[in-house]
Amino acid sequence: MIHVDRASVPKPDILEQHKRGGTETAAAIAHYDPYDPQKKAFDFSVYSHPDVKDALHDLFNGKCAYCESTFLHVYPGDVEHFRPKGEIEGIPNNPKPGYYWLAADWDNLLLSCRNCNQKLKHLIHGHASKITMGKMNQFPLSDPARYVRKHDHANGIKDEEPYRLLLNPCVDDPELHLEYGAQGIIRPKKDQHNAVSEMGRKSIEVYVLQRVPLVQEREKVLIDIQAQMQRVNEAVDNLNTHINDSDPAKRFYFEKILKRELARLKLFMDPSKPFLGMARQVIGAFLQNRFSITIT
Template identity: 35%
Template sequence: MIRVSRSAIPASLKTAAAIELPKVLAFYGRQPSKSSWKFTAYREPAVAAELKRLFHKKCAYCESKMMTVQPIDVDHFRPKNAIRTGRHLIKPGYYWLAGSWNNLLPSCILCNRPNRYESGGVTVTGGKGNDFPLMGTTLPLPRYAARSRVYREPQLLLDPCGKVPPSKHLRFFHDGKIEPKPLRDGTPSPRGKATIKVFALDRTELCDARRDVALRIIGELERLEEEMQSSAGPNGARRRAYHLRALARHLTDDQPYLEMARQLIEARQPGFLTLLPDMLRYYWRDQAPPLHNFKRRNR
């Protein structure tokens, strides 16, 4: 999961939501919570199209490339029909946010829909569904509330378009595994822990996919380290440029598991990521490169 700046609301969603919201509020103002409104505004084709563009056709939660094998689910980050937090299942959900652009994210089926999956050799239940855990024993807002109140709720799930960078709470490893990052006091981040559990970010197939990408990244980095330390002359410069570009390819926004790539490279060569754009420019323009003290490290 990486942080993404949300674009402006698609015009067709703005229009459709403005028509739908008063009807939704009236419906939930008089109906018991057993029935639910059939929301349609968020199904505007421009919504899925803009979310695909914004997230480069990746799942907002697991960063897998989706479009090869499945269409996207437009997920309501705050669930619209019901909210599961702790042992509570509360109806309705955040119905007034069903057509809110800030509440919509592109998700793969496995992150979004409840299902059983393998993790560490055991079968567990995961996939978001109606899950929206809050810290402690807090219960969600029961009815329509202003946006400022909603965003003050002590939510546990990390929002890819939120203020808090997911990188502060999620830690990736070169074998594809993921863990909640330790906080300052050494305890695992509760937000990281909840996010991993709810979106099943530790499912075996996903860990395997991340591991394969991690192996390629580490391989490219090792080759670059060797070239930086040994190559001289024009051929050496060409080889360094080749490996720099190969490594940089893993760091463009459209690549899967970008947060993992950043963490692996930063852990192995601290400071290198910030220099990489300048180094690439050097190799394109044939100018003096910025210095980076490449270190040989064990995997």
């Protein structure tokens, strides 16, 4: 998972207050105020409009906002509500409704693969049998008493933010909370006091970022990165061998090879590539240790 600048893609016009987004939000508020548990759930639809999906595809470069897998060649992805619209799983007695007033809010919409977003059976790394997991209607807070349940709450969702446990790639920097190990595993990062990031831990759990097929795909990319880093090392060694060569053409030749191999390594950090968070961590450490280059 990486940070994504939402401002890099314009808000779809259809979500504006004076368009269908505003009309549907007003209708949802009227539907749920006051809330009647006997009343049928509101039929939200504008969030799934093609213009919204296209904008999300552009925003996330066709990758899942959570696991960074590419999938558009297989299916168009889910329009995910970061704060769930229908109900909030885990709240006893009254999980419904969810954040109904945010169903058409551009800031609440993400692009997700079904494996992160839906409740499915997954084989988790380190487990022997499949477990039903996936975000769906989950939105855990560190203090359950802090949920904002109505659209007219004085400070809105700002009052919830200090207690939010899920990483939002358009708000947080996930690279401060997540790190990657051998074989493509992901784990919560520790701070300077050796305390594990609770946001990292909970996000890995809820988004199912340790599911075995995903770990295996990350490992494939990691192996390719490591192979390319080895080619860079070999290019450095060859250049060092000829650095004082009397023939400048030979030195230029090996400099050219090193530049080429470094450029190929940096391709793994192209925004369109999968698992950019892992690539930045691994390649960033390599470039810093080998060349004192810091990537930003």
